[in-house]
Amino acid sequence: MTHYDLVINGAGMAGAVLALGLAGLRRPDGGRLNIALIEAASPGPDLHPGFDARSIALAWHSQTLLQQLDIWPALAPLATPITHIQVSDQGHFGRVEMSAEEYGVPALGQVIELHPTGRELHRRLAACEHITLYCPDRIIRFEQQLQQVNVELASGAAFSAGLLVAADGNRSLIGERLGMPRRRLDYGQSAIIANIATAEPHRGRAFERFTPEGPLALLPMSEGRSSLVWCVSPGRAEALMAMSEAAFLAALQRQFGYRLGKLERTGERHCYPLVLDEALRPWQHRVVLLGNAAHLLHPIAGQGFNLGLRDVATLTEHLARALTAGQDLGSHAVLSGYGRARLPDQAGMVGLTTALALLFSNDHPVLAAGRNLGLSAMAACSPLKSQLAWRAMGKR
Structure with missing residues (x-):
């Protein structure tokens, strides 16, 4: 069975940016991460629901984060x-x-x-030799084991990974199957x-x-x-x-x-x-929820993707430190450290946007x-x- 360092389910904005950001990391021996990226929509951003006619407002700090991930020059x-x-x-x-x-x-x-942005992100994904794109395809079964997560796709492909990242939107298949508690308003x-x-x-x-x-x-x-x-x-x-x-x-x-x-x-x-739709604890054994899969906000003040991008940047930072220290990327220590780092910002932004929407x-x-x-x-x-x-x- 093929083994990847991590699998990302969902190639919308959060999943695509995470994959490209992680593809730039190096192990202590100089090697790169092997990443599997799964997307249910047909190939090409023209048909991807995450890259439609909408636009998103990037905060000044978000532009800085994309610069650090070496993605902003292509989007500028x-x-x-x-x-x-x-x-x-x-x-x-x-x-x-x-x-x-x-x-x-x-x-x-x-x-x-989003439409031209999706086109550029997918062009870069296709050109990255360390990212294997399964598209169109979808997860039909996954199993958390002590040392890895086993994944089976509708196409019949099967592989394992040290970490499974759910970037598949607020109706996350992975979050639903794991029964992760959510708050909805x-x-x-x-x-x-x-x-x-x-x-x-x-x-x-x-x-x-x-x-x-x-x-x-x-x-x-x-x-x-x-x-x-x-x-x-x-x-x-x-x-x-x-x-x-x-x-x-x-x-x-x-x-x-x-x-x-x-x-x-x-x-x-x-x-x-x-609607407000947030996972109360968006990580579990060898699984982490990211972007709208973790928190869907009211669009007031335009902070939804900016919050998700801070998730991406923080997860990338924690995984980079784990690589340097020789840690297991999907271990409890790594994921709980990431979760603790993100909870104050996530809770604060959910509270702020909800209060503004009601006021x-x-x-x-x-x-x-x-x-x-x-x-x-x-x-x-x-x-x-x-x-x-x-x-x-x-x-x-």
Whole structure:
């Protein structure tokens, strides 16, 4: 039976970045890790659900992590910098504005489009001789043993590994079969995702606007477009999805205003239900859950992938130290060390995004007054605003 150092189930953003990051590690003898990467979707990012028309906002710190993993140079040409952020509350006076120049950084973050990003990541995966890609294929059986994990695929391939990483999304097959306890919370919202063309150029500006229905964000993209994330009730989402392009843009204009002039066109609209779904202890004997398999967040503040990327970076760091020390990569010592290192950040970000989603998704007079006083205080107090800005940039 073929033996790999580790197996990664899922070649979306988290799984692909982890595989490429680990492929750069060396053992003390100079050898490389042997990595198996399993993906159920058909070959090529065009059909991969993780690399659709959506965009993600990379925090400034996330860009640094991708640079350390030697992945950012390939993605930089695909990114649009965020140089200015405006946070406002519809119908109220509270507003905060932040600029990259104010904090001495080239950009507060970067927006990358998943479709071209997936194409570039998969090109690099295919070119890496230390990564064996099983695609399209899926795990039908796995067994945790004392010294290894045995894996069997639908294609009939079978192999063993020292560590199994589940990067297969919030409905992780591996997490479900292991019965790992999870906490779930239905936010009672859906997110409408679309690309928007505006009369005025965005000039690197990002907007987060809170409405009684839920938060609405527009992020700068390539070709002058903006990426929309509009959170509304499921019933309202159904009505918006059924509208003509003109009616949809008119409804969006009423909520967003004319900060970018007239909203002129929209691309294909997608709709996703919003839930919190987190594994309470995302590791077990020779198995670790990563990215959305470990924690699916509300998109408010755009922190989901940034949190998953910090998982990837920390796991890579712990596995690199284990290699240097001659430790078993899937041992309890290595995985529990990784888990302890990540739990405070994971718990803090889950708590923060959930609190923001609940606070800024209603029009209760007391809550509205409180959050607007908070936004006004941040605008007037540089230390408070700096804390918000650096938190948004990923500095903990």
